[in-house]
Amino acid sequence: MTQHRIAVIAGDGIGKEVVPEGLRALDAAARKFGIDLRFDEFDFASCDYYAKHGQMMPDDWKDRIGGHDAIFFGAVGWPDTVPDHVSLWGSLLKFRREFDQYVNLRPCRLMPGVPSPLANRKPGDIDFYVVRENTEGEYSSVGGRMYEGTEREIVFQESVFSRKGVDRILKFAFDLAQRRPKKHLTSATKSNGISITMPYWDERVEAMAKSYPDVHWDKFHIDILTAHFVRHPDRFDVVVASNLFGDILSDLGPACTGTIAIAPSANINPERLYPSLFEPVHGSAPDIAGKGIANPIGQIWCGAMMLEHLGYAEAGAAVLAAIEKVLAAGPGHAPLTPDMGGKASTQDLGKAIADAL
Amino acid sequence: MTQHRIAVIAGDGIGKEVVPEGLRALDAAARKFGIDLRFDEFDFASCDYYAKHGQMMPDDWKDRIGGHDAIFFGAVGWPDTVPDHVSLWGSLLKFRREFDQYVNLRPCRLMPGVPSPLANRKPGDIDFYVVRENTEGEYSSVGGRMYEGTEREIVFQESVFSRKGVDRILKFAFDLAQRRPKKHLTSATKSNGISITMPYWDERVEAMAKSYPDVHWDKFHIDILTAHFVRHPDRFDVVVASNLFGDILSDLGPACTGTIAIAPSANINPERLYPSLFEPVHGSAPDIAGKGIANPIGQIWCGAMMLEHLGYAEAGAAVLAAIEKVLAAGPGHAPLTPDMGGKASTQDLGKAIADAL
Ligand SMILES: CC(C)[C@H](C(=O)O)[C@@H](O)C(=O)O
Ligand SMILES: CC(C)[C@H](C(=O)O)[C@@H](O)C(=O)O
Numbered sequence: 001m002t003q004h005r006i007a008v009i010a011g012d013g014i015g016k017e018v019v020p021e022g023l024r025a026l027d028a029a030a031r032k033f034g035i036d037l038r039f040d041e042f043d044f045a046s047c048d049y050y051a052k053h054g055q056m057m058p059d060d061w062k063d064r065i066g067g068h069d070a071i072f073f074g075a076v077g078w079p080d081t082v083p084d085h086v087s088l089w090g091s092l093l094k095f096r097r098e099f100d101q102y103v104n105l106r107p108c109r110l111m112p113g114v115p116s117p118l119a120n121r122k123p124g125d126i127d128f129y130v131v132r133e134n135t136e137g138e139y140s141s142v143g144g145r146m147y148e149g150t151e152r153e154i155v156f157q158e159s160v161f162s163r164k165g166v167d168r169i170l171k172f173a174f175d176l177a178q179r180r181p182k183k184h185l186t187s188a189t190k191s192n193g194i195s196i197t198m199p200y201w202d203e204r205v206e207a208m209a210k211s212y213p214d215v216h217w218d219k220f221h222i223d224i225l226t227a228h229f230v231r232h233p234d235r236f237d238v239v240v241a242s243n244l245f246g247d248i249l250s251d252l253g254p255a256c257t258g259t260i261a262i263a264p265s266a267n268i269n270p271e272r273l274y275p276s277l278f279e280p281v282h283g284s285a286p287d288i289a290g291k292g293i294a295n296p297i298g299q300i301w302c303g304a305m306m307l308e309h310l311g312y313a314e315a316g317a318a319v320l321a322a323i324e325k326v327l328a329a330g331p332g333h334a335p336l337t338p339d340m341g342g343k344a345s346t347q348d349l350g351k352a353i354a355d356a357l
Numbered sequence: 358m359t360q361h362r363i364a365v366i367a368g369d370g371i372g373k374e375v376v377p378e379g380l381r382a383l384d385a386a387a388r389k390f391g392i393d394l395r396f397d398e399f400d401f402a403s404c405d406y407y408a409k410h411g412q413m414m415p416d417d418w419k420d421r422i423g424g425h426d427a428i429f430f431g432a433v434g435w436p437d438t439v440p441d442h443v444s445l446w447g448s449l450l451k452f453r454r455e456f457d458q459y460v461n462l463r464p465c466r467l468m469p470g471v472p473s474p475l476a477n478r479k480p481g482d483i484d485f486y487v488v489r490e491n492t493e494g495e496y497s498s499v500g501g502r503m504y505e506g507t508e509r510e511i512v513f514q515e516s517v518f519s520r521k522g523v524d525r526i527l528k529f530a531f532d533l534a535q536r537r538p539k540k541h542l543t544s545a546t547k548s549n550g551i552s553i554t555m556p557y558w559d560e561r562v563e564a565m566a567k568s569y570p571d572v573h574w575d576k577f578h579i580d581i582l583t584a585h586f587v588r589h590p591d592r593f594d595v596v597v598a599s600n601l602f603g604d605i606l607s608d609l610g611p612a613c614t615g616t617i618a619i620a621p622s623a624n625i626n627p628e629r630l631y632p633s634l635f636e637p638v639h640g641s642a643p644d645i646a647g648k649g650i651a652n653p654i655g656q657i658w659c660g661a662m663m664l665e666h667l668g669y670a671e672a673g674a675a676v677l678a679a680i681e682k683v684l685a686a687g688p689g690h691a692p693l694t695p696d697m698g699g700k701a702s703t704q705d706l707g708k709a710i711a712d713a714l
Contacts (some may be wrong), residue, residue, distance in 0.1 A: 021451075027402075036516075048499060077549070084549035085552040085555075088550065089552055090547045093550070115589050117475055118475065119475060119477075125712045138550075138551060139552075141552060141553070143515075143553040143554065145557070149522070150520075151520060152520065154518070154520065155519075155554050156515055157515070157551060158500075158515055159513065159514045160511065160513055161511070162512075163508060163509065164508070191440075191442055192445045192599070193445070193450070193604065194601070194606060195442040195446055195498060196498070196500040196512060196514040197500065197513070199440070199442055200502070200512045205450050210630065222605055223605050223606055224617075226609040226612070227608045227611070228608055230474050230587060230612045231474050231612055231617075237470040244550070246549075250580070251581055251583055255584030259665035260581075260584050260588075294361075299395045
């Protein structure tokens with residue numbers, strides 16, 4: 001039996017509360033399917049670590065987790081003590097870049113028992129993936145200020161789109177669309193306003209589409225695309241987007257399905273040269289941290305995606321099924337956390353899901 | 358009686374169908390309130406003009422409309438013949454910049470009789486403004502390509518935020534918030550990911566807020582903010598955003614209220630050194646152009662905003678009330694266009710609103 005080494009990083013805030021529940025579900029799945037997972041916990045990539053060491057991670061962070069098979073990540077950020085751009089660029093965004101996790105994959109699915117803010121939608125109606133570019137684009141660290149502190153102050157930041165960076169994310173997205181029954185891909189653009197990089201993105205989509213004659217594709221400007229997410233979420237299958245647009249769409253999609261607190265994401269290096277990282281879409285949520293009421297489902301769903309990534313599709317599906325089973329019982333029956341209208345604790349809900357396994 | 362000279366530019370597609378209905382309502386309001394409006398129609402800023410002249414506008418466009426009191430604009434763009442970034446940067450975006458219309462003001466309001474895609478919301482629940490920066494930010498024309506056509510190809514585009522540009526839009530938004538009963542301002546940011554320009558935006562918001570101690574303000578990253586638009590649209594009052602974020606939020610907001618086809622926008626030069634421009638949020642809609650079924654309400658609502666801008670608040674309110682009256686009659690009674698579930702033509706709906714005045 002191969003042992004899989006998982007680096008566990010709880011991070012900040014509710015990350016510390018939901019990660020143990022994710023591990024509980026993973027343990028249950030590992031037992032049931034006979035999978036050998038070894039968990040190594042790390043305290044860095046957190047604002048607590050920063051408070052002690054003046055940096056988010058030790059200098060040798062890459063050596064310490066670079067050899068693991070995956071990273072199981074909670075959340076990072078505690079703006080009261082460390083500005084977000086410092087904590088994020090010093091940890092999560094470093095992982096994404098230095099481990100070349102160029103795919104950020106985020107499912108949007110209407111789940112049973114979860115009230116959607118949209119009228120007249122039911123489970124099965126909405127089921128798509130956002131495929132987000134995760135290493136370049138609008139998230140660059142190139143730029144700066146001139147005439148600082150004066151009336152003439154002016155601030156620049158560069159967006160950077162490389163052929164390699166664009167093509168590889170498009171290829172991943174077209175491959176995924178090709179494997180799905182609907183074989184439909186939607187590209188997010190804004191080439192009418194962002195007139196240099198976005199027309200380039202469109203060009204590369206058109207070029208890549210030629211290799212996938214069986215995939216139907218369309219494109220929408222990001223403004224109207226957000227409108228379509230609200231009005232016609234049933235029309236999407238695979239949505240591919242730049243770093244910033246993907247960031248927006250992968251919060252908006254789960255918001256439309258009512259699942260923002262429970263949505264997972266996978267930061268993937270498809271070539272497996274580096275560990276991939278699995279983290280819920282939600283953040284560290286300082287407002288509810290420490291109360292034991294955070295919803296652990298996003299973290300548990302991350303475990304499902306991680307199992308799939310490690311080659312255990314059946315185990316991953318079982319974890320997802322356990323989540324759905326508990327949710328389907330509905331308010332009054334399932335131990336739901338307050339964000340879902342229940343009174344249960346993080347642990348109650350985590351245990352119920354592990355038990356359902 | 359002062360005469361107000363209005364430059365009328367119908368543009369492309371459904372612009373040509375809805376602008377006459379906007380003028381019909383303006384005529385009715387002018388008669389009723391004794392306002393002297395003179396309409397001068399121009400055929401430029403359209404793809405038809407481009408087909409004849411190889412450019413979107415004549416060289417002396419600024420002389421021809423720069424002396425008018427306002428521009429009443431339909432829609433521009435016909436991607437089959439002219440790429441969007443060419444048609445837009447050659448017309449609409451030129452107006453915004455060269456007439457220094459640095460405020461793009463867009464109301465989001467749940468209207469009677471308009472079905473919202475959101476569950477359990479009623480008129481009055483949602484009523485806020487998006488105040489969008491309209492001249493700089495992510496919409497720059499600075500950037501370019503290197504290693505073109507090769508595997509190493511790389512494309513850059515600069516975002517540019519100036520102290521002057523940021524402060525003046527923030528001032529407009531805080532002033533507006535201060536005049537409204539709720540006195541609440543929300544700033545859209547992404548300072549955790551867009552780590553150079555967006556922290557600067559946040560700094561300026563914080564500095565500006567000091568001059569408005571009676572305005573409550575908060576800020577959200579754009580990803581979660583789009584989620585809040587769907588989940589808690591009732592919480593907003595004035596939302597201020599950069600050019601790109603404002604573009605997104607001002608499509609998403611109307612989508613949440615079901616009014617994307619009927620939402621107006623005002624491109625304002627508050628100092629009145631140049632004409633302001635009033636245009637619906639929707640575009641030229643090639644898919645339905647020429648059929649006479651486009652919804653004219655966005656254009657008519659623009660007329661209401663223009664009247665208010667010209668100093669006729671009462672007349673503007675009367676136009677809006679006429680729209681609400683017709684909408685409130687509801688499907689089956691009001692002559693609604695197909696996008697609203699009716700069978701009426703653009704003209705039928707336009708006439709009904711003019712009559713209601
Ligand atoms: C057509 C396009 C360039 C424009 C914009 O992005 O500003 C439009 O979407 C708008 O919102 O007015
Ligand atoms: C925390 C932040 C930098 C991050 C991002 O924008 O990528 C988050 O919003 C996400 O979506 O993972």
